[in-house]
Amino acid sequence: MDAIFPLQGVTKYYDWGGYQFIAKMLLQDNPDQKPFAEYWMGTHPQGMAQVKTTAGEQWPLEKLTGQLSFLFKVLDVRSMLSIQVHPSKKSALLEFERENHLNIPLDAPFRNYKDANHKPELMVALSPFWLLHGFQDPVLLRKTLASKKPLQFLLPVFEQGGYEALYRLVMEMPQEQVAHHLREHLDTILPMYQQGQLRKEDPDFWAARAMLDFSQGEAIDRGIFSIYLFNLVHLLPGEAIFQDAGVPHAYLEGQNVEIMANSDNVLRGGLTNKHIDLGELMKHIRFEPVTPQILNAQSGDGNFETPVDDFKLAQFSFSKGEKRTFQSVTPSILLCMGGSVEVVAGSQTIGLKQGQPAALLMQGQEVILSALTEALLFQATGTIHSR
Numbered sequence: 001m002d003a004i005f006p007l008q009g010v011t012k013y014y015d016w017g018g019y020q021f022i023a024k025m026l027l028q029d030n031p032d033q034k035p036f037a038e039y040w041m042g043t044h045p046q047g048m049a050q051v052k053t054t055a056g057e058q059w060p061l062e063k064l065t066g067q068l069s070f071l072f073k074v075l076d077v078r079s080m081l082s083i084q085v086h087p088s089k090k091s092a093l094l095e096f097e098r099e100n101h102l103n104i105p106l107d108a109p110f111r112n113y114k115d116a117n118h119k120p121e122l123m124v125a126l127s128p129f130w131l132l133h134g135f136q137d138p139v140l141l142r143k144t145l146a147s148k149k150p151l152q153f154l155l156p157v158f159e160q161g162g163y164e165a166l167y168r169l170v171m172e173m174p175q176e177q178v179a180h181h182l183r184e185h186l187d188t189i190l191p192m193y194q195q196g197q198l199r200k201e202d203p204d205f206w207a208a209r210a211m212l213d214f215s216q217g218e219a220i221d222r223g224i225f226s227i228y229l230f231n232l233v234h235l236l237p238g239e240a241i242f243q244d245a246g247v248p249h250a251y252l253e254g255q256n257v258e259i260m261a262n263s264d265n266v267l268r269g270g271l272t273n274k275h276i277d278l279g280e281l282m283k284h285i286r287f288e289p290v291t292p293q294i295l296n297a298q299s300g301d302g303n304f305e306t307p308v309d310d311f312k313l314a315q316f317s318f319s320k321g322e323k324r325t326f327q328s329v330t331p332s333i334l335l336c337m338g339g340s341v342e343v344v345a346g347s348q349t350i351g352l353k354q355g356q357p358a359a360l361l362m363q364g365q366e367v368i369l370s371a372l373t374e375a376l377l378f379q380a381t382g383t384i385h386s387r
């Protein structure tokens with residue numbers, strides 16, 4: 001039995017994906033400018049990774065590991081993703097069963113629940129990364145609403161009814177009213193955006209970009225309100241953030257690695273052409289302020305701390321010639337996102353670098369990692385379900 005296997009993930013092409021980052025990681029040409037949005041490394045039925053044996057056979061990852069408790073991804077966000085929220089484990093199970101009872105096909109575009117699992121997410125920035133993350137705290141929110149003329153009408157709504165009333169109002173108002181409130185403001189900021197006068201720290205930058213990407217004719221995407229209600233977070237490479245059930249969020253720009261419970265349950269609230277189910281969204285959002293907690297890898301084991309046990313992610317920044325030795329306890333996925341690392345496991349040696357960045361490492365191995373250059377390595381581990 002092999003101790004380590006070169007692993008091939010599954011590329012997902014979505015409109016918002018970038019053209020170069022993932023293609024380059026895989027040493028693939030992209031002459032047709034396909035949007036390489038995500039690279040999935042896991043056992044999700046919609047994207048099963050493959051491993052190669054030393055005998056030259058190709059196997060689905062699941063054959064070696066059973067179903068993994070996590071899904072590990074690389075993302076390249078060129079244009080912003082939908083505003084979204086993920087259900088808790090308990091509600092995902094209930095809602096998945098409910099949609100099954102209604103005989104809604106799993107691949108129907110209006111199906112909300114693709115599986116019975118929650119989807120907490122941890123992401124680590126590989127580049128400067130911008131995202132929306134949770135409702136602003138009351139002090140900041142009042143300041144934001146007061147400072148933007150077209151949003152001032154929301155102040156009394158917030159004072160009286162809090163986050164839920166505020167969000168319900170902007171999500172349920174008729175389309176003409178969205179235009180009535182935002183049109184003039186967007187007409188002012190659009191030329192500023194186009195002339196490069198807005199900075200990314202300013203929510204107007206993202207509102208203008210969203211206007212160009214998602215609004216058609218007279219219809220203005222109501223998701224633009226959310227850009228002003230949520231925290232605008234800027235992560236530097238190596239910094240991470242955790243998104244638990246119920247925290248609304250949207251990725252705006254940049255590259256990252258992301259690890260999540262093995263699920264594809266997403267409820268959307270705008271900035272998208274995909275299915276939006278407002279009732280379901282409102283049911284699962286936590287209407288409370290969030291103070292973004294930026295996480296760093298712990299010195300020593302390299303782990304990022306999260307409150308869930310579905311997955312663990314560690315990050316190692318190696319200088320050239322640096323070594324690290326450990327015993328592998330469960331199967332894990334190694335991913336090299338810069339430089340070149342040699343992995344010795346049992347009696348086998350493989351190299352991870354551009355072109356072949358990922359490998360499956362089996363349990364019960366004595367492992368030596370050696371950085372042949374300066375290098376960045378991630379290790380994703382989960383809890384293992386029985387087959």
Ligand SMILES: [Zn+2]
Binds near residue numbers: 243249
């Ligand atoms: Zn998400």
